[in-house]
Amino acid sequence: MAQLKSMALYLSCLAGALYVGMLWSWENARFTEERPYGDSHGDNSWGDGKVTVTTGHRPTLDSGESPSGPAIQASCDRPVTNFVFIKVHKTGSGSTFLVLARFGRNHDMTICYPSRDRHRRLSYQSPSLDKSVCEEALRNYTLIINHAIMNKSAMDRLMAPGTRYIGIVRHPLEHFRSMFFYENQPNRDKVNPLGKYLDGKVNYHPGRSGMGKLGKPVSLQKNFQAYTLGFPRKLFGSRNKSEIDETVRTVGSWHSIVLITEYWEESLVLLRRTFCWTMYDILHTTRRVHSLNNPLKSVPLTDKQKETHRKISPMDYLMYEHFNRTFWERATKEGPDFWDEVAYFKTLNLEVNHHCELSGEKRVFPSCKWSHEFVVDSTFCEELNWTTTKWISVLLLQLQRQNEEIRDKAGTN
Numbered sequence: 001m002a003q004l005k006s007m008a009l010y011l012s013c014l015a016g017a018l019y020v021g022m023l024w025s026w027e028n029a030r031f032t033e034e035r036p037y038g039d040s041h042g043d044n045s046w047g048d049g050k051v052t053v054t055t056g057h058r059p060t061l062d063s064g065e066s067p068s069g070p071a072i073q074a075s076c077d078r079p080v081t082n083f084v085f086i087k088v089h090k091t092g093s094g095s096t097f098l099v100l101a102r103f104g105r106n107h108d109m110t111i112c113y114p115s116r117d118r119h120r121r122l123s124y125q126s127p128s129l130d131k132s133v134c135e136e137a138l139r140n141y142t143l144i145i146n147h148a149i150m151n152k153s154a155m156d157r158l159m160a161p162g163t164r165y166i167g168i169v170r171h172p173l174e175h176f177r178s179m180f181f182y183e184n185q186p187n188r189d190k191v192n193p194l195g196k197y198l199d200g201k202v203n204y205h206p207g208r209s210g211m212g213k214l215g216k217p218v219s220l221q222k223n224f225q226a227y228t229l230g231f232p233r234k235l236f237g238s239r240n241k242s243e244i245d246e247t248v249r250t251v252g253s254w255h256s257i258v259l260i261t262e263y264w265e266e267s268l269v270l271l272r273r274t275f276c277w278t279m280y281d282i283l284h285t286t287r288r289v290h291s292l293n294n295p296l297k298s299v300p301l302t303d304k305q306k307e308t309h310r311k312i313s314p315m316d317y318l319m320y321e322h323f324n325r326t327f328w329e330r331a332t333k334e335g336p337d338f339w340d341e342v343a344y345f346k347t348l349n350l351e352v353n354h355h356c357e358l359s360g361e362k363r364v365f366p367s368c369k370w371s372h373e374f375v376v377d378s379t380f381c382e383e384l385n386w387t388t389t390k391w392i393s394v395l396l397l398q399l400q401r402q403n404e405e406i407r408d409k410a411g412t413n
Helices: 002-029 093-106 152-158 172-183 193-199 224-228 241-254 261-274 303-312 314-333 336-358 378-384 388-412
Strands: 083-085 164-169 257-260 363-365 374-376
Touching (some): 093 164, 164 261, 172 303, 193 303, 261 314, 261 336, 303 314, 336 374, 336 378
Antiparallel strands (some): 363 374
């Protein structure tokens, strides 16, 4: 049965090559500067690069080989293994965390895990962000994936040289919906609690959450994504358009890539290409980390209510529009092969999850144009559904092991 499934995946990849060119022409013709969505179609033919088999849960590469193989991504030198993830609340950042945590463990990265904040957050614009806020490490930190406010200069000092930054954004109105129903549990007999809330917020004033610099209040509903990504609060009320536009570009330049929640799998593929990772590195569970089964969440809003929200969080809209536009510009520059890879990745990831749900026994997934052959086994399948808490404990044990190895080495010299 496993052999039949592998052959089916192979045939799907092969057959797509005849189909994708036509679809790309159609898809590319539909592209506009503010592309509303990112459909992808078709698969592509197999590559003939050198095969490295990944077994179990810790991928390995032949010495001197690039992470994606010479025939798969010739422009890559080595994988990026030194990054900060700006984990924005209610953007799908929990699912992203699981992918990045597994990568961090597999590549022996050193986590900066907050040791003081009881909410396990970092920075929140604190001027005292340094090694003392993290669990002790005897080598440079190379990984931040817990909730943190972008503090570029402080993080650059804290992290190993060459740190790259990953962000994530969600459409501001959908982000607001998620935050609202996360913070509030209105009675289900209410017709439209979110709309009623917005109707009362024409003269909106932010609530207090106590997460601001030096204790100043920060609203979870007003420009919170922009604030988390590093947009300075002092400009939230500014009317200086040129200064705001320049700041948006500056904040954007800090991030090597910003994932878009609405196009999460497309984002993972672009992340893979940008950071020279393997397709194995971005496999993920299809089980949602969080779900809200509340029909009130999807009740439509009036144009007036939508405009009220835009007035409440103008910087969130500016930041989202900037990152959404630049994301699709980058994706378009990747060419039709990008859409082929997205389609293949979606198929592959579903097949991996299906295999883990059915048996979880050892299975070889064949190489394709964008992926080396790799093995999925019971260990991988178990880890696929590990929680955030579990991954943190594993990364902290890894940190402890790294410290012990350094101490032992120092003791023998």
